Amino acid sequence: MPTKKLTKRWLYNNFLVILIFLSALIIAFSLAIRNYYYNSVLSVVKNTAAVQNASLINYSEDNTVDFSVAARKMVEDFEDKDLMELMAIDKSGTVFITSSGFSPSSDTQMPDYIAALTSPTRDASSYDTINGESVLCYTLLAPAVNDSNLSALRYVVSLTAVKRQIYILIAAAGVVGAAIIFFVILSSSYFINSIINPIDEVRKIALQISKGDFSAHLKSTTDDEIGELCDAINAMAVELQENEKMKNDFISSVSHELRTPLTAIKGWAETLMDDSVDRETTKKGIGVIIKESERLSGMVEELLDFSRLQSGRLKLNPTKLDLVAELSDAVLMFTERARQENIQLNYDEPMDILPIMGDANRLRQVFVNILDNALKYSDAGDSITVLVQVADNKATILIQDTGIGIAPEDLPKIKTRFYKANATRRGSGIGLAVADEIVSMHNGTLTLDSKEGVGTTVSITLPLTV
Structure with missing residues (x-):
């Protein structure tokens, strides 16, 4: 059916393109949102770490303060412990104190700490999973102080709330995308039906016309190309109907025109078959036969000329x-x-x-x-x-x-x-x-x-x- 082919063509050429474009847009939006939130969290952590590091520098320059005691107290009294966990790492790479009071297991991997040791900026970050929970880890090396075992401060932030917010935004984007798809399908269905239905009607009427029903006409309800097509087909049907009538009239006329001389020829030929016909009547009959034969010959020649004209074989010398x-x-x-x-x-x-x-x-x-x-x-x-x-x-x-x-x-x-x-x-x-x-x-x-x-x-x- 033409309608199915048109629908498939629209699905492949339009709807599929829109679907791919929206999918790519949602994926790009998701990645952008994720990077934005993750970078925002990392920025907050870095700012916090910079404040803590400034305090450590002050402790290292104040001879009246025991650096190790001050550093331990800073970790234990970390005021943002509700938002993130602060860990103090010694020079052997072991966490010896945390703001929560719970030390991580000895087999805990700290790739950010290892990367910070060789980083020109003396810091590094990584994303990890601890006890099934996604976290952001950030390590900033501590200022070098003699007799101090402190190597670095490590900040660990849970990403659960952040990921939840990201998922909510992605879901919202998906809903918007689905709404757009629904609207496209709804509007396109109306648009396609406004084309397919008239085309299907054109197909039906064209089939009727092809079977010789020239009285079939289309109702033109739109002032666009479809309406113009309907008007053109209606005009074609009228023209074909007139041509058909003219053709039938032509056949009837030619049949009559051929019958008249043939009747005269046949009648006089039968008359002349009678031996009792006198010479004058015979001469008159032969004259009629000759005249009607010439007339018949002229009509046949006219038909032949018309045939040559129709086939393009009418040539001039x-x-x-x-x-x-x-x-x-x-x-x-x-x-x-x-x-x-x-x-x-x-x-x-x-x-x-x-x-x-x-x-x-x-x-x-x-x-x-x-x-x-x-x-x-x-x-x-x-x-x-x-x-x-x-x-x-x-x-x-x-x-x-x-x-x-x-x-x-x-x-x-x-x-x-x-x-x-x-x-x-x-x-x-x-x-x-x-x-x-x-x-x-x-x-x-x-x-x-x-x-x-x-x-x-x-x-x-x-x-x-x-």
């Missing part, structure tokens, strides 16, 4: 020719038909030669198609006028009729394939589309101007050559 000559031949073909239908065909052949690079047969096909349409959509008593105008190295051929004209709503679609503005007149509805394409292939233009009940003017403009 351009040569230098006289445009007037091709137009005059086409007009001459319809002179007798116009007379028979009582339609006046006016054409004043220009005396000048209008040279053009083009396909003579295809251009004549265009003129024949336009003149044929003019006659089809004109009634007895109407007139058709053919004019040739030259300007800006271009020739414009105007074919004007006073026929029934084209309705305003039909005019924009009149050059569309399969489209017939008037179903009561014969024709397949593809001749004008083929003619327009042929003119375009000659780098020209074919335009129509028409008023219903007044008539139609077709303008064909082609570039002249030297």
Whole structure:
């Protein structure tokens, strides 16, 4: 399902990135909080140790004071014993007195003391675990005094309360991160659903359209890209529906157009099979058969041209020719038909030669198609006028009729394939589309101007050559 794929894509591309970023942020925050609190504790311990060390220096410089006794008393009376434990270490590396009165076991490791002995700053710190409790140990070497066994003072601070505070802050950061994730999921779910649901609806409607149900439409409720997509699909459905209707009308029209000459041919052929038919009737029947065969051949050729047009196989064989000559031949073909239908065909052949690079047969096909349409959509008593105008190295051929004209709503679609503005007149509805394409292939233009009940003017403009 597309929806699942979109959700997975969002999870991989967005949510996973946010989750990794927040996790990294919480880890960095945790490390920063831990370092801050641990450094704060160490700073307090160092300040305390500096005060105690200053007192030891004073004792060492005061000849009236016994340094060893004063140092012992300072440890025993350590005023911050509730916050940390103070240990006095002798020169053999053994704790000989503590502020709590309890001496550590003999196997207690003191890496901070060992490090302080070789440190240029005469101090060192370490983190250790004593009886399952995390502690910070800080050692500061005592001032050197003759006959004194005191080597260093070691401060031990419990980190239990500090770690508890760190855990609380980390938990708070985790809660904030979880709240952010929850908000992202909530807002993104709404956002994803606002995209996925319309897309799923588009998918369903598209399937209906693909099965030929062009009446299916989407309800556009948003003024964004999704709404524009819905509008585009609705427009496509309407266009497909119109094309389907035009195609069906075309098939119906062509079937009718093919049936008419075939019926005439079949009828006269059956008539001529009778030996009793006289010569005059036979001659008339053969004439009808020839006329209807030519009409049928023209329709088939028109269909073939349309097929070539659709597949891109409609090719031109351009040569230098006289445009007037091709137009005059086409007009001459319809002179007798116009007379028979009582339609006046006016054409004043220009005396000048209008040279053009083009396909003579295809251009004549265009003129024949336009003149044929003019006659089809004109009634007895109407007139058709053919004019040739030259300007800006271009020739414009105007074919004007006073026929029934084209309705305003039909005019924009009149050059569309399969489209017939008037179903009561014969024709397949593809001749004008083929003619327009042929003119375009000659780098020209074919335009129509028409008023219903007044008539139609077709303008064909082609570039002249030297």
